[in-house]
Each structure stands twice: as structure tokens, then as C-alpha cells.
Amino acid sequence: MYDKIKNDITQEYYVKNYPNDGQRFVAWYLRNIHNLDTFEAKACITDGAGDKQIDAVYIDDQSSTIYIIQGKFYKGDTVDAEPLREVTSSWIQIKNLAKLQEAANEKLQAKINEIATALEDDYEVCFELITTSSLTDSAKSDLAAFQAELAESETLSANLVLVDDETLQARYDEALNRNRPYINYEFSIEKGKYMEMLIGATRAVIAAIPLKECIKIPGIKDGTLFRKNVRQSLGTGNKVNKGIARTLRNNPEEFFFLHNGITAICSSIKIVNGTMSVKELNVVNGCQSLSTIFNCSESVRNVSDAYIMFRFYEISNAERADEISTCTNSQSAVKARDLRSNDKYVLAMKKAYEQHFTDGYFITKRGENADPVKYNTAHIVDLTSLGKQLIAWHSQRPTISYSESRIFDKYFEQLFHREYGPEKVQALSDLFKEVYKNWGNDNPLGLNEALIALKAYAPYHHLFAVSVLFCEINKMQDLVPNPAVAMQKLKDNDLLDTVIGLAGQCLNMGFEIALDDASQNNKVFSPPNWTKAKASLRDIRTAVKQYLMTVRMTPGGKDILDKLNTGLKMSNDDFKSRWSAD
DSSP states (O other): HHHHHHHHHHHHHHHOOOSSSHHHHHHHHHHHHHHHHHHHHHBBOOOOOOOOOOOOEEEEEETEEEEEEEEEESSSSEEHHHHHHHHHHHHHHHHHHHHHHHOOOOHHHHHHHHHHHEEEEEEEEEEEEESEEEEEEEHHHHHHHHHHHHTOSSSOOOOOEOOOHHHHHHHOOOOOTTTOOEEEEEEETTTTTTEEEEETTTEEEEEEEEHHTTTTTTSSSSSGGGTTOOOOOOTTTSSSHHHHHHHHHHHHGGGGHHHOOEEESSSSEEEEEEEEEEEEEEEEEEEHHHHHHHHHHHHHHTTTSSSSEEEEEOOOOOOHHHHHHHHHTOOOOOOOOHHTTTTTHHHHHHHHHHHHHOOOOEOTTTTOOTTTTTGGGEEEEEHHHHHHHHHHHSSSOOGGTTTTHHHIIIIIHHHHHHOOOHHHHHHHHHHHHHHHGGGGGOOOOOOOHHHTTTTHHHHHHHHHHHHHHHHHHOOTEEEEOHHHHHHHHHHHTTHHHHHHHHHHHHHHHHHHHHHHHHHHHTOOOOHHHHHHHHHHHHHHHHHHHHHHHHGSSSSSSSHHHHHHHHHHHOOOGEEEEEOOOO
16 A cells, blocks of 8 residues: 555646645545545645644545544654554543644644634544554554543543555555455354254354454454444444443343344355354454454453354345345434434425426435436425525524534424425525535635635525625615525526626635734634634625625626616515524
8 A cells, every 4th residue: 555655646636736645645545535625635634733643634524524543654663652643642632622733834733723612512522543554453452552541531532543565555555446355254152052043045144253253353453354334443442342342241140131132244155063164254244243252352252152143145136235235234323303204294395296286296315316317306395405405594503504414403393394385395406506516626716725625514594695785786685585585586687607606706805804803813714614603694794784885896896786677676675584593
């Protein structure tokens, strides 16, 4: 991997944006493993003088995880425990964010603000030590001790994940969806603790496998045993995995009864004299469990009466094996958004939409897809996206649009327990699609680079800015325009691109005003935190008002303003009160 990465980071993007190979390595990891784009990756880097052993901070709002990354780009085969001690040092410092911020560099200071905000929302903390080498034997012992210390802390529990050369290769291959060699292995099975059966034409074996045998299965550490899994191990700091680890340490003999078991597929199963030989082994459900057992190896190595249930399926057909893998891995934790999919108000909205747009489809369930052949793609809408758009437009709170948990939990009734016509649903969807066209890396509106890095947040502020323009033109401050009427006005008067462009420029102006203000007053400015704060709404409104006041004085400005006043004019009945969301 060292040679591969060394070659990759000679590309213009890395050379132009990062001063050394260490930073380029971390940026490469963010782009290739965490799948961030060029702007997002650059915004995460904190490396440099005053980085306090923190090379990058990436906050993933979808998984509610704070990733704190330390990179060591070494050519040698092994590395000692020094990088681990640096990670532990950064963990100790994060316990006192105020003190850490005093001595941190400017980039890290901004990230500390973001970390504090995320911790208030109960985000998990995951330290990732990424290196192109492997740990020495003594360092491996230190790793286990450090992982336990971080996971069991009562003040700030965290997960420490080592991404060494072997694991880095596995994650990179997984990211590229490459096929890797399958594993052949022999399990020791005990009489009376396994059962063979034939389900249709498929052979299956259900067996109680000793926990001490699980730590010997190859492919757990580098992830090759879990080729089909969407993600690799989350480490012992994950809440569920901490519970598994607690049982392994304190009550391993009960593990069989407290755990749902492991599902594995293989191309061949043979049982001879207490040995079960399997070929092309692939665990499709149980990555977290087996990884936690592996990480708690000393707790189970000498325990003789502790077991875990395995389900082995003999599948020789590759397509069927892939189908089983896909279906099994699609199982995930139930979220607030999932619990709302069958809400009677949501179902009524879905029915009304699909009756109005007979070629359309309203997606209510996570993972559900609408056939683009059967349905008109222009009339396919999604419950999750609609919730984010509703809170940005009708509640005038794009500051909350990033948070699915709040939208579908705390604010669900305010957003969905009311009549909302299909034409409004469609208009919001169309407006946001037009807005989002401007958020690619080509940056057609010339927005601040720090804004472009906030694709999970700022486009909803852009949508909000469109609504503010309508309010200011119509002198209807503190009210909200009907999105269906607004969209029709934009189309009828050929103002769609113009208004979306103006709204984007006003958003950019508000952002840069806040940035300049923080700089002049020697305050730390965090772009993500700005998008989550109500101050951003004030800044955008101010920018819209300033634009409308000054545009008349620019060349051609009078014509532009006259066209806006005429084209965006709406009836007073087309404005309603803001939906409460705070």
C-alpha cells in the first residue's frame, strides 16, 4: 500500500493542496476510505504546528460519529507504540476541550467547536490510527491496553481503531468493491452440538462453536472474512460492541444464549471425525461480534464452556450467495425515520401524492427503491428528503436539516401532522433539485470553498435563502411563501436560475460576513457550526436585504430589481406563519 499511496499522492490535487506527504496521506485516506470529495477532505485536515497529535477531524452526521485521525506514512515494515501514545495523548486532551483550544492551531480550534457540538448530541468518538506499516509485537500489547482504557472510560469513552498496512489494503479493496481470495478453514465441532439439514436443495449446518475457536479464524483482523459487509469492525468503543465485550469478560458461558449468532456462506461443507471443513468461507452477518471476540481474545482463550451459534449455508451459486449477502447486510438498526414510515399521516400524504401524480412514487421506507422504468423520475420523492426540505422552508430552520433524528423524532408532528398538498411536495422537491445542481465541485456560483465542503448542511440554507427573497420582495417578513406558487412564479417568469443564483450569492455573502466578523474579533469560526446556529439565518437575511438595497445602484440593477418585483409578486394569501420547530 505504501507504494500505491506514494504514487497516488503525486497527483496535482494532493501536491497543490497539502505541503507534505503526511498530510497527503491523511487526505488520501479521507477521500478513498471515508469517500469525501476534494473540498470535504481538505476541510478536515488539522495537521501542522499546534495540531496536538490530531491530523484530521471528520464528523459523520449520518453515523453520529466523530473520527479523530492520526496518520503515520512510513515505508518500514513495523512501527512501535509511539503513535499509539500520541493517540492516547490526544484523547486525554479532548477531555478538556477549552484548554485544548487555547493551544491548538486555527484549523483545530474550529474543529474543537464542532467536536463540542457533536458531543452535546451524544456522538460517539472514534480514534483512527492509520499507517502503512504494522505494529511491533510489544506495540500490539499496548494497543489492547489502550483500547480497553478508552472504551471503559467514564469521562469520555472512545473507540481506538488501528488501520495498519493489512487493514488499509482490505479497506481500500472494499472501497473499490474488489474480490479477494476466499478463506478455507477447518472447525472443530463437538458431538451433540451441531445439526445438519437440507432446506430445499440447500445444505445447512447449525453449530455451537467454542468462543476460543473463533479467535483462530483467519480474516478477522484484516476484514477479508467479511468481504460483503458494508463496513468493517467499529471496535470495542461502539455501544453494542461494548456490551458484547462486557459479556465476554464477565459471563462468557451465557454468550450463546444472549447472542443471535453468526451467518456464514461457503461453497462446500464436509464433516469428518469431529472436523468440519469449509471452503470459500464468508461471514455475511457477524462482523462486529467476531471482531469483538477477537479483540477480547484473552478473556475467552482458556474458557471451555463458552459458545456462539453459527449458521453455515452451502451455496455454490455465486449470484445466490451475493443475494444472501446483500439481504443479510441490509439489516441495520431501526432509526426514528424508520418508525415513521407507517405513520397514518405519512401514508395519507403518500396516497394523496401518488393519486395526484399517477406516474409518481412516494418513498417512505429506508432502502426502498422506485423503478425508473415504471415511474417518472421527476415524480419520485423521498420522505427523508421531504423532512429536511420542510424544516428548511416552512420552519425556516435549515440549521436542523442535517439531523434526521430530530426531524423524525422531536419535530415530526410539527412537520407531518398537517395537511400538505402533493403540488407543494413536488415544488419543494423541484426547488431543492435546482438548488443542489450548484453544489458540485465545479462550483458554478463561485461560492466560498469552505461552503462547498458543507454539502450535508449548506444547500438547505440555500433553499432557505430562496424563501427569504420571496418574503423580502413581497414585504412579508417573518412569514413563509407557498412553495408551489413560488415555483410556478419562477417558471412562468423565467426566473428560476436567476433567483437560485441570487440566493446562493446572498448565502455566500452572509457566510463571509460571519467569517470576517470572527476574524476581526479574534474569534474561532467553525463553518459547520455556523450552519447549525441561528446566527446563520440572521446573516442570510441581512445579506438578502443588503442585496436588494444596493442592486439598483449597479449597472443594469434597476432592470433586475424591476423584473424580480414583477415576477415574484405573490398574494398575501400565499404566505403563512412559520411552522414551529424550536
